[in-house]
Amino acid sequence: MVNIGIVGVGLVGSELLAQLHATSAKRLKVVGLTNSRNMVVSDTEYKSLSLTQWKQELENSSVAADLGVFAKYLADAPDHSVIVDCTASDAVSQLYPAWLKAGVSVVTPNKKGFSGSLDLYKEIVALAANLGPAPVDGAKSPLAYHESTVGAGLPVLSTLTDLVKTGDEIEKIEGIFSGTLSYLFNNFSSLSSSEGSQSFSEIVKVAKELGYTEPDPRDDLNGMDVARKVTICGRLAGLDLDLSTLPVENIVPGPLQSVASADEFMAKLPEFDDHFKQLNEGAKKEGQVLRYVGLVDVKGGQSGVKLLKYPASHPFASLQGSDNIIKFTTKYFPNGLIIQGAGAGAAVTSFGIYSDLLKVQERVEGF
Numbered sequence: 040m041v042n043i044g045i046v047g048v049g050l051v052g053s054e055l056l057a058q059l060h061a062t063s064a065k066r067l068k069v070v071g072l073t074n075s076r077n078m079v080v081s082d083t084e085y086k087s088l089s090l091t092q093w094k095q096e097l098e099n100s101s102v103a104a105d106l107g108v109f110a111k112y113l114a115d116a117p118d119h120s121v122i123v124d125c126t127a128s129d130a131v132s133q134l135y136p137a138w139l140k141a142g143v144s145v146v147t148p149n150k151k152g153f154s155g156s157l158d159l160y161k162e163i164v165a166l167a168a169n170l171g172p173a174p175v176d177g178a179k180s181p182l183a184y185h186e187s188t189v190g191a192g193l194p195v196l197s198t199l200t201d202l203v204k205t206g207d208e209i210e211k212i213e214g215i216f217s218g219t220l221s222y223l224f225n226n227f228s229s230l231s232s233s234e235g236s237q238s239f240s241e242i243v244k245v246a247k248e249l250g251y252t253e254p255d256p257r258d259d260l261n262g263m264d265v266a267r268k269v270t271i272c273g274r275l276a277g278l279d280l281d282l283s284t285l286p287v288e289n290i291v292p293g294p295l296q297s298v299a300s301a302d303e304f305m306a307k308l309p310e311f312d313d314h315f316k317q318l319n320e321g322a323k324k325e326g327q328v329l330r331y332v333g334l335v336d337v338k339g340g341q342s343g344v345k346l347l348k349y350p351a352s353h354p355f356a357s358l359q360g361s362d363n364i365i366k367f368t369t370k371y372f373p374n375g376l377i378i379q380g381a382g383a384g385a386a387v388t389s390f391g392i393y394s395d396l397l398k399v400q401e402r403v404e405g406f
C-alpha cells in the first residue's frame with residue numbers, strides 16, 4: 040500500500056481526487072491533504088481519508104497548513120509515501136530535496152522544480168532513484184515523476200526518457216507545447232475563420248474557464264510556461280538549459296506586462312484586441328497562420344520559444360482545440376516521432392499524475 044499526501048487541491052488536485060475515487064484505486068491511499076491555509080491528515084494508522092467528504096473536512100479543519108509537519112507525517116508512515124505537489128508554487132518545489140532525503144517520493148505537474156534553478160534540478164535528479172545515480176534500495180528508494188509538467192497527460196517525458204536511456208541521440212524537439220496558446224491560436228488564427236469571429240481576449244477568457252491556463256494566465260501569454268517545458272525537455276536531453284538565458288518571445292502587450300494582478304490583466308486585455316487582430320491579418324495576407332512554438336535544439340544550440348507563421352499545409356496549422364504536438368528528431372527517428380493530443384485541462388493532467396502514482400506503486404511494491 041502506498042500513502043499519498045496531496046499539496047494543493049485546486050483544479051488539478053480536486054480532479055485527481057475524483058479520478059482516484061472513481062476508480063477505487065486499491066493500492067493507493069490518500070492520507071493527507073493541504074492547501075495554503077488548512078490541512079488534514081489521517082490517524083496514526085494511516086487510514087484513507089474520505090474521497091467524498093474531503094472538501095468539507097479540509098475547509099472545517101482547525102489545523103493550520105504546515106508543510107514540515109505534513110511531510111514528517113508521511114515520512115513516518117510504515118509503508119512508502121508520495122507527496123503530490125499540485126500547486127504552481129516555487130516555494131513548495133524547493134522542498135522536494137528534503138522530502139526525497141526523508142524517503143518520500145514526489146509526483147508533480149508543477150514545472151517550477153524541474154525548470155527553475157539548475158542546482159535544485161540537479162539535486163532532485165541526484166536524490167530520486169529513477170532519475171539519477173542514487174542507489175535503488177527497494178521500497179525505501181524515493182522516486183520523482185513529473186510527466187504532467189510537459190504536455191499534461193501526453194507521454195512526452197516518458198518517451199524522451201526511454202529514448203535517452205536506450206542510447207538514442209536527440210537532435211531536436213520542436214512543437215506546440217502549450218494547451219492554452221494552441222487553443223488561442225487554433226481559434227483566433229485560422230485561414231478559414233470568418234471576419235467578426237471571437238476576439239483574442241474573449242478566447243483567452245474561455246481558455247481560462249476551460250482550465251487550460253496557468254493559475255495566472257500571464258504565465259502562458261508571456262511564454263514562460265512554454266519556456267519551462269522547453270527547459271525540462273532540454274535538461275532531459277542532456278542540455279543545461281536555463282530560463283534566464285533562453286530566448287523567449289513574450290506576447291503580452293508592453294503596458295500589460297507590469298499590471299498588479301491576473302484579474303487586472305484579464306480586465307485590460309480587451310484594450311489590446313486590435314493589436315492581435317493586426318498581427319493575425321498580417322499573417323493571413325501571406326496565406327499563413329500564427330502558432331506559438333518551442334524548440335529544443337540539441338545539436339544547433341538555437342533552443343527558444345517564439346510566435347511563428349505557418350502555411351495551411353503545415354501540421355501545426357491544422358491542430359484542434361487545446362492539442363499539443365511534439366516532434367522528436369533523433370538518430371533512431373530521423374523523420375520524427377510525433378506525440379499529439381490534448382495538452383491541457385484538469386482531466387488529462389490528472390491522468391498523467393495518476394499514471395505516475397501507479398508507476399511509483401508498481402516500483403515499490405513490485406506489481
Ligand SMILES: NC(=O)C1=CN([C@@H]2O[C@H](COP(=O)(O)OP(=O)(O)OC[C@H]3O[C@@H](n4cnc5c(N)ncnc54)[C@H](OP(=O)(O)O)[C@@H]3O)[C@@H](O)[C@H]2O)C=CC1
Binds near residue numbers: 046047075187191382
Ligand atoms: N491546468 C492544466 O491544464 C495543467 C496544470 N498543470 C499544473 O498543475 C498545477 C496546479 O494547477 P491548478 O490546479 O490549475 O492550480 P490552482 O490554482 O487551481 O490550485 C492550486 C492549489 O495549490 C494550493 N497552494 C498554493 N500554494 C500553496 C502552498 N504554499 N502550500 C500549500 N498549498 C498551496 C492552493 O491553495 P489555496 O487555495 O489555499 O491558495 C490551491 O489549492 C500547476 O503547477 C500547473 O502548472 C500542469 C499541466 C496542465
Ligand SMILES: N[C@@H](CC=O)C(=O)O
Binds near residue numbers: 188218382
Ligand atoms: N497552462 C498550461 C497547462 C499545462 O501545462 C498550458 O496551457 O499548456
